[in-house]
Amino acid sequence: MQINQHSRLSIAPMMDWTDRHCRYLHRLLCPQALLYTEMVTAPALVRGGALHLLDHNPEEHPIALQLGGSDPRELARAARLGAEAGYDEINLNVGCPSDRVQSGTFGAVLMKSPDLVAECVDAMRAAVRVDVTVKCRIGVDDQAPEEMLPDFLSKIRAAGCERVIVHARKAWLQGLSPKENRDIPPLDYPLVQQMKVSFPDLHLSINGGITSLDQARAFLDAGLDGVMIGRAAYHQPSDILCAAGPVIFGQGTATDPVSVVHRMLPYIEGHLSAGGRLHQITRHMLGLFAGRPGARAWRRALSEGATRDGAGPALVLDALSHVTEPDLPRAQGWG
Incomplete structure (x- = not known):
């Protein structure tokens, strides 16, 4: 199965949650889903030498490494380390709204710098053979998502990014906590669906507020390429993952x-x-x-x-x- 097919259902990268033990459990529950690491910062790998952050079990594949950073050269080096460690995909975080991430000039604040994100994608793609993908928001702060998101997607597509996961909420970098940013900004699923119409060549996954396989299946049936589920997959993993094989991938039977x-x-x-x-x-x-x-x-x-x-x-x-x-x-x- 190609990684694009695995990404019909993926489990979101979640700090302090999707560590290697969590991923091993999720893999047993669903053999097909694409799994993601917690976000690992490029400086930690490149400057800090924290290569233990790349540890994973071979049973976890297919698995993607999510990187945080904003320096194209440093991200390229970190991506190379991830590819050498065996990851099937390298993902750039352009969606995390935490203060710690903002102070490092990466995460959701990069939505304000699409040219820099494109430069990062280009450098990472030149460094590795595996897929380089982006996970983003529909916008931040006072940006108009219907204007900003198409511009953002066109620029990273021009840099060679072929697969994008869109969290269908804005991030408010001032005034909302990271937890509040997961719930308070309204979801705009139709905008993400419109992006698939506008960019039919992009592999687009939708993320945010999805709590059931029926909901995931509806998005796939409506034309989106993939669905990423976060908290529901963590807190009710059996509800999301056990039946994903037959329901989402048309393979096998539900796991017990x-x-x-x-x-x-x-x-x-x-x-x-x-x-x-x-x-x-x-x-x-x-x-x-x-x-x-x-x-x-x-x-x-x-x-x-x-x-x-x-x-x-x-x-x-x-x-x-x-x-x-x-x-x-x-x-x-x-x-």
Whole structure:
């Protein structure tokens, strides 16, 4: 399957959430979806030598590295490091509205500098063979999105960007917190859909406020090329990811979250053997059974127990007993 097909459904890059443990879980839930790292800043890789930020498990593919930065040469070097680490796509963040990102002159503030973004894209594309993509907003502050967004897209397309993810909200760089910027600015789905009509050669994915596979499927059926889901995929991963194979990709059958928990056990054991802690993985599993009987007890057992010394797979199985039949056979080797 080509990466454009995988991007029919992608999981948004989310700071402090989509780390390698989260991505491993999401991959087990859905073999086809395109996964993204948390944003990694180009200066951290190029100047700071923080190459550990590129660590990932081979099972996570297809996987994209999202970079933050605004210096074309530095982004090109960071993109090369990402490609050498094995990432299938390098994505430039032009959408994050946080103060920390603004002070570094990257993220959503770059919506004000489309020529610079095009220069960054051009430099990154010259440095790597994998796809270079952009994730952006429809505009920032007092920009008129219906004027600004077409100009922005035309410039990055001219620089060779063929795939764009558009968060269908403005970002207000002054007056709203990053959290408020995810909810308060109104969504403008029709504008993103119009961009697909105006730029039929661009592969366009829509992001923002999408909470179900039915909603995602409707956008695809209406002509968009892809749908990116963020918080809903994290907090209710089974609702979004388990049926994505047949619903979005027309492949296979729905995965079972109970079997996925059992498949996580060897991964957990390996992490613990390497000196890790259980809660570093299970914090991403809390929403697996959202809306299902026993979900609260599952969350409580993991939340209260996973930080204790010696916590391991047996605790996960005990938590699982709250949402499964009592006589369900346990995975061999973990009691």
